[in-house]
Amino acid sequence: MQKILFIVNPIAGKKAGKNIHQDIIRYLDTDKFKPHFKYSEYSGHISEIAEHGLKENYRAIIAVGGDGTVNETGRILIHSNIPMGIIPIGSGNGLARHLRVPLSVKGAVRLINKMDILQMDAIRINGMYSFCVAGIGFDAEVSRMFQQMKARGLFSYIIACLRCFNQSKNQNFIVRTKQKEHHLNGFMMCFANANQFGNNAYIAPGANVSDGIIDLVLVKKPYYLQIPLFAFKTFTGTLENHSLYNRINGSEFEITQENDFAHLDGEPTKVGTKFTVAIEEKALPVIC
Numbered sequence: 549m550q551k552i553l554f555i556v557n558p559i560a561g562k563k564a565g566k567n568i569h570q571d572i573i574r575y576l577d578t579d580k581f582k583p584h585f586k587y588s589e590y591s592g593h594i595s596e597i598a599e600h601g602l603k604e605n606y607r608a609i610i611a612v613g614g615d616g617t618v619n620e621t622g623r624i625l626i627h628s629n630i631p632m633g634i635i636p637i638g639s640g641n642g643l644a645r646h647l648r649v650p651l652s653v654k655g656a657v658r659l660i661n662k663m664d665i666l667q668m669d670a671i672r673i674n675g676m677y678s679f680c681v682a683g684i685g686f687d688a689e690v691s692r693m694f695q696q697m698k699a700r701g702l703f704s705y706i707i708a709c710l711r712c713f714n715q716s717k718n719q720n721f722i723v724r725t726k727q728k729e730h731h732l733n734g735f736m737m738c739f740a741n742a743n744q745f746g747n748n749a750y751i752a753p754g755a756n757v758s759d760g761i762i763d764l765v766l767v768k769k770p771y772y773l774q775i776p777l778f779a780f781k782t783f784t785g786t787l788e789n790h791s792l793y794n795r796i797n798g799s800e801f802e803i804t805q806e807n808d809f810a811h812l813d814g815e816p817t818k819v820g821t822k823f824t825v826a827i828e829e830k831a832l833p834v835i836c
């Protein structure tokens with residue numbers, strides 16, 4: 549019998565994690581796998597549980613939550629031979645949606661029963677990791693605002709976006725690659741491993757988590773009248789040809805920004821005004 553560790557974030561999304569273990573046990577192939585459950589009690593606890601789990605000879609460790617839970621788990625399992633699974637019960641679930649992990653507990657657990665593994669890339673930013681999308685500018689400000697809000701979920705995220713929109717301006721960025729230095733001006737800059745932020749908001753429609761490439765996306769601030777078309781294109785995966793949108797592909801960038809913070813998979817963090825962004829190819833085994 550192989551042991552599987554489920555790390556449940558009870559505050560992710562609509563707090564579906566609180567009683568999720570019964571559903572997981574119902575659908576898990578218990579002839580093959582013995583489930584163990586651990587519930588996170590504070591921010592950072594998920595990584596501590598995963599680190600402990602690394603030494604315990606689990607067949608797989610499953611992040612039960614949203615992209616923050618996936619990030620805290622993935623940063624520990626990176627470069628290990630223990631695969632990470634996802635049961636997506638977060639607000640956005642960007643990586644799970646990109647990987648086509650079912651959003652139902654039943655579907656997600658059935659995927660775990662099959663145990664098919666993909667070696668996915670990770671984006672390293674100043675020694676920290678992003679598995680889905682990281683960014684600076686507007687979306688980093690939104691992630692800071694969202695973190696301070698009491699309620700999570702899509703509605704709170706939209707409120708955070710609206711509040712930040714008025715305050716945020718275009719800023720100057722310098723992007724250095726091995727070949728070139730780009731002086732750019734924009735509202736936000738994203739570093740995409742996966743194709744979306746979550747909720748099917750496709751910021752990098754062509755991105756692929758196992759192609760060894762970072763999609764660096766620069767977006768200029770839209771005027772109010774431009775927002776409906778920009779939003780429509782974001783949710784239909786057709787942003788590429790919008791006049792406010794630019795993309796540079798690469799495996800390593802040095803970035804200079806006016807602020808000193810970023811978000812990594814939706815979690816705000818300090819990175820400084822100058823930092824490096826690099827791909828680590830096929831670094832994390834993931835069940836999908």
Ligand SMILES: Nc1ncnc2c1ncn2[C@@H]1O[C@H](COP(=O)(O)OP(=O)(O)OP(=O)(O)O)[C@@H](O)[C@H]1O
Nearest residue numbers: 560561588589590613614615616617638639640641
């Ligand atoms: N018991 C807890 N109390 C407070 N915060 C917690 C607890 N357990 C985990 N966290 C933190 O909760 C945050 C949010 O988790 P997560 O990102 O998985 O959910 P979400 O924001 O609803 O989903 P998504 O990122 O997909 O939009 C993470 O920063 C994590 O560190």
